[in-house]
Amino acid sequence: MTAADGRLADDAVAGLWSDPPTLPTKWLYDERGSLLFDEITRLPEYYPTRRETSILHARATEIAALTDAATMVEFGSGTSTKTRLLLQAFADRAETTGRWFTYVPLDVSTEILESSAAELARDYPGIDIEPAVADFTASDLTLPTSNGPRIAVFLGGTIGNFDDAMRATFLSRLAKALEPGDYFLLGADLIKDTGRLVAAYNDKAGVTADFNRNMIEVLRRGLDADGLYVDDFDHIARWNPMHHRIEMWLRARRDIDVRFRGLDRQWQLARGAEVLTEISTKFDPTVLADELAQAGVVVEHQWTDDHNDFLLTLSRR
Numbered sequence: 001m002t003a004a005d006g007r008l009a010d011d012a013v014a015g016l017w018s019d020p021p022t023l024p025t026k027w028l029y030d031e032r033g034s035l036l037f038d039e040i041t042r043l044p045e046y047y048p049t050r051r052e053t054s055i056l057h058a059r060a061t062e063i064a065a066l067t068d069a070a071t072m073v074e075f076g077s078g079t080s081t082k083t084r085l086l087l088q089a090f091a092d093r094a095e096t097t098g099r100w101f102t103y104v105p106l107d108v109s110t111e112i113l114e115s116s117a118a119e120l121a122r123d124y125p126g127i128d129i130e131p132a133v134a135d136f137t138a139s140d141l142t143l144p145t146s147n148g149p150r151i152a153v154f155l156g157g158t159i160g161n162f163d164d165a166m167r168a169t170f171l172s173r174l175a176k177a178l179e180p181g182d183y184f185l186l187g188a189d190l191i192k193d194t195g196r197l198v199a200a201y202n203d204k205a206g207v208t209a210d211f212n213r214n215m216i217e218v219l220r221r222g223l224d225a226d227g228l229y230v231d232d233f234d235h236i237a238r239w240n241p242m243h244h245r246i247e248m249w250l251r252a253r254r255d256i257d258v259r260f261r262g263l264d265r266q267w268q269l270a271r272g273a274e275v276l277t278e279i280s281t282k283f284d285p286t287v288l289a290d291e292l293a294q295a296g297v298v299v300e301h302q303w304t305d306d307h308n309d310f311l312l313t314l315s316r317r
């Protein structure tokens with residue numbers, strides 16, 4: 001069993017026998033899951049990536065000038081596609097200031113992180129690319145040392161995957177890890193029409209369904225399971241108005257009876273019962289600014305796109 005399988009075992013024991021059963025979202029992102037997510041970002045229904053890209057397009061140069069950062073750490077960097085807009089702006093700035101710029105993409109998805117970092121190193125020879133395989137929910141959140149201000153970046157609305165308590169914990173850990181004068185750039189999806197939100201997580205082509213159901217394959221492989229099949233689960237995406245979040249569930253199509261050899265345990269799920277795999281909280285700009293302030297950073301700018309769909313917030317420690 002690898003270290004990752006060991007952590008999956010711990011999360012499965014803690015989550016699958018709870019009510020409702022649940023698993024941490026990070027387990028959606030094995031190599032196949034990361035590639036499927038990348039496909040999702042290009043779907044017509046999935047507006048967040050296009051909207052966030054348009055804000056970055058308009059603001060990247062300004063962000064590089066405002067922060068004058070020497071090091072950028074990105075949590076959950078994935079393929080770093082949008083981040084290229086920031087990298088170009090910082091590379092241009094490094095050329096004029098003569099100061100070296102370092103980019104640390106950080107992700108749990110090892111294969112995607114490594115292949116993306118190799119491509120970035122080729123495309124940005126003037127930037128030092130130092131990928132880090134790490135879990136951003138770990139209690140020992142640390143940032144690399146730097147010869148100038150640092151900017152921590154968290155894009156894609158991934159902050160929405162935390163519930164309220166986890167978000168408060170993450171933000172205060174991050175604020176503590178930053179030094180005075182460091183920056184935090186946060187991308188967050190905004191509350192909007194429910195129909196558009198649900199469609200973004202339940203696309204017509206079924207790519208999000210494949211992405212969600214891939215969690216079953218991750219469990220089967222990682223925990224050596226007998227009786228666990230992707231085809232026995234439906235993808236469900238629904239809006240939870242109380243917590244203003246989209247929830248993704250896996251619903252059993254029949255009674256499930258699984259032997260997890262990796263856990264030496266049996267797991268049952270009745271037909272129609274559901275496992276929670278992802279929440280995606282949507283935000284109000286003022287509420288988010290208050291949360292950031294409470295965590296210990298000062299909000300300096302909030303930018304939205306032309307459609308007011310997505311929000312980029314730059315704050316300073």
Ligand SMILES: C[S@@+](CC[C@H](N)C(=O)[O-])C[C@H]1O[C@@H](n2cnc3c(N)ncnc32)[C@H](O)[C@@H]1O
Nearest residue numbers: 026029076077078107108109134135136155156
């Ligand atoms: C919604 S995707 C966003 C990817 C990219 N930043 C974007 O904006 O398109 C979430 C990313 O966070 C990573 N991730 C999820 N949970 C993580 C965790 N606990 N620690 C580190 N990375 C994580 C995933 O592997 C994935 O690359």
